[in-house]
Amino acid sequence: MKKICWYLTVSTFAALMLVGCSNEQTEETKSETGQYIEAKEAAWNYVKEQNWDDTAEEDWQNAEVTEVVADQSYEVLDEHFEGETALRVTFNDKGTVLTGTPSILIDPETNAVIGYVPTE
Structure with a gap:
């Protein structure tokens, strides 16, 4: 049970980090591509x-x-x-x-x- 909770926690954290980085790139790209x-x-x-x-x-x-x-x-x-x-x-x-x-x-x-x- 502890292993499942650990995997869920790590997976959730990794997914949130990817989403945060993805939004940052989108904002940079907007200003570079002619916003x-x-x-x-x-x-x-x-x-x-x-x-x-x-x-x-x-x-x-x-x-x-x-x-x-x-x-x-x-x-x-x-x-x-x-x-x-x-x-x-x-x-x-x-x-x-x-x-x-x-x-x-x-x-x-x-x-x-x-x-x-x-x-x-």
């Missing part, structure tokens, strides 16, 4: 509308996305979003001498452009 593809596309469309795309590589799918708080260091287009969490989309530059492409702030709920990072 933010709609935010990246919205940001790229805004960059093109503003004619800022001349310094950025057109591989917008590979843009870097980070969560930030929209504060005074950003040009927030709507005061309603100041102090709120936003997605900052940063595009790869072509490596030109010109000032780089501004990073774009995106509302994580609607994927709408809410601001950008002013460049010099």
Whole structure:
């Protein structure tokens, strides 16, 4: 009887460990495989509308996305979003001498452009 309880305990523990590791991989894979593809596309469309795309590589799918708080260091287009969490989309530059492409702030709920990072 003790052996059966021991096997059940070890099996249950092993199964729980596998499930926990499996969920961790799924979260990592989400962010690596384009969880933010709609935010990246919205940001790229805004960059093109503003004619800022001349310094950025057109591989917008590979843009870097980070969560930030929209504060005074950003040009927030709507005061309603100041102090709120936003997605900052940063595009790869072509490596030109010109000032780089501004990073774009995106509302994580609607994927709408809410601001950008002013460049010099």
